[in-house]
Amino acid sequence: MASDKPRSSAATKESILAAARERFAEDGYERATIRAIAADADIDPSMVMRYFGNKEKLFAAAAEFDLRLPDVTDLPVEEVGRRLAGHVVDRWDGDETLMALLRAAVTNATAVERMREIFATQLGPVVAKVAPDRVGTRAGLIATQVLGIALTRYVLRLPPVVAMSRDELVAWIGPTLQRYLTGTPG
Amino acid sequence: MASDKPRSSAATKESILAAARERFAEDGYERATIRAIAADADIDPSMVMRYFGNKEKLFAAAAEFDLRLPDVTDLPVEEVGRRLAGHVVDRWDGDETLMALLRAAVTNATAVERMREIFATQLGPVVAKVAPDRVGTRAGLIATQVLGIALTRYVLRLPPVVAMSRDELVAWIGPTLQRYLTGTPG
DNA sequence: TGGCGATGTCAACACTTGTTGGCCTACACT
């Protein structure tokens, strides 16, 4: 009600985006075709072009992603690792956008850039709040573990990693993130 | 000398494989074209087909990979983690086969299967030798961290991860692997 | 009522892809 768009262009645009996310997540950038996305959205391929210009821009629009990292300022420092681990695993399960981004990032330059950006602008600041020093390094290390989980659990689906429950996984990963966050190497 | 092959077919076959590894590593499975690989090998595309049948089989041949994990049986248990970390980072740098495998595994089913196989048959046994229990889980966790490094350092090239020296990286990762190997969650 | 802009469809273009079959060349063996 009281929308700003004349009729239902926003609706179909959104349905295209949903279909795009699904396809990109499942097939990766190159194997996800505009025709298939359009078919999923019950629409003509040319509409996709009209709304988004080209495939690259469509992907950019579909891969808008927010980690939604929790506020950890008033949390005991020694609990931040576990908290982060829990949040990340939960965030992964509910949203396939990040899987689309991850799958695409392996062959598409735009996706890589977006990925770098996300970890720099969203993870970096959180780390900065609790880390004593070496913020960049710590954020990078956290990224290795977090993305390693995403890769093995949701993309490669290595059996033992898939088999672990959310809590089990968090219990193992939490201390690792904690050490990367506030510990020292060696 | 005293080879079993009549003339130099083995040589061109090998040059095709080398070009294929390079292309697959750089571009991933779908974007690496047979024509490009053939051009790199200074040969006609049809030769690639004759020798390897089709693209899928070519990839299978090019992505033959051995982790070459070190023997850790007579090593103090508490040093295995660091040792493993060092070996893995070194192994990554020298050989682009694993990068080809990783890049391809994100969109190609055969590559995923190969990846699973490698970690099951090569990493699993090593873990079994030093782990007190939960071998599968431990191997899986190690895979998350190890592949997370590969992904962020060599594929996504996240700046802070790339910036770390080999030794720095090993110093951070070693204890993580050690805990996954012999520690407990929580 | 007439028209205009937004929403949508159809058919095609230009190009790239994996893959195939026919043809050529040169050497090894009889």
Added chain:
DNA sequence: AGTGTAGGCCAACAAGTGTTGACATCGCCA
């Protein structure tokens, strides 16, 4: 010398891709 055969090249096919432009339809507003 003659011939078989392995190594190699060329041209083409069929399918699928992103992308484009011309045409249809429908609702709103003057």
